[in-house]
Amino acid sequence: MRRRMSVAVGALPLFLLSLCGGPAHARDTSKGREVYSLCGACHPTDSSNGAGPGLAGIVGRKAGTAAGFRYSRAMKSSGIIWDDKTLDAYIGEPQRVIPGNVMPFSGIADPGARADLVEYLKTLK
Template structure:
């Protein structure tokens, strides 16, 4: 019995490790809402601007096009349309995805947290 428990624990650890590396694993928008608390300093959840643009309707929006916000040339010329995959990559490393953007953020390295945050962003209408 001890061997079965040990093998079960090892399988569970591998399953969790693989899931944490897969951005589509966690789709917990409520957890994403909690993660977003750190983003509220610069971003609103509606269409109003703060230091950064409002994030309502971000999924499906062309980058650099929210009316009234003064975007960097890098963002305006990025050619990006925000979807789940590009939001995940951007939140991991904003300067890698859009070099020269003005967002002073080093990135969210935890893939599960990013997936949950993206799930929350997708609810913003």
């Protein structure tokens, strides 16, 4: 997958806004990094594992495939590929999207916070 390397940081939200046909909320990786404080206790940002799997390269990855992490059967057999939509849905309501998965996290209700967070997750490589 090709990844966009560097766009002037200030221009990035506007660029994404124009790409996405003008959602009400411009996505913001630095806000997303703050939201990640809800995740960081369990998820390392590299390929090591903690209480949760490391999230380096999570966007584009198949669910349940981080090397060395013991996933639930529900996660391994979900068949999900993590992208903007599937991450947004899962982070919003983990148990609804993958019933029986064992992530002890109830979800983030605010769609703007989720969008920022997903934008931040894309920077983890």
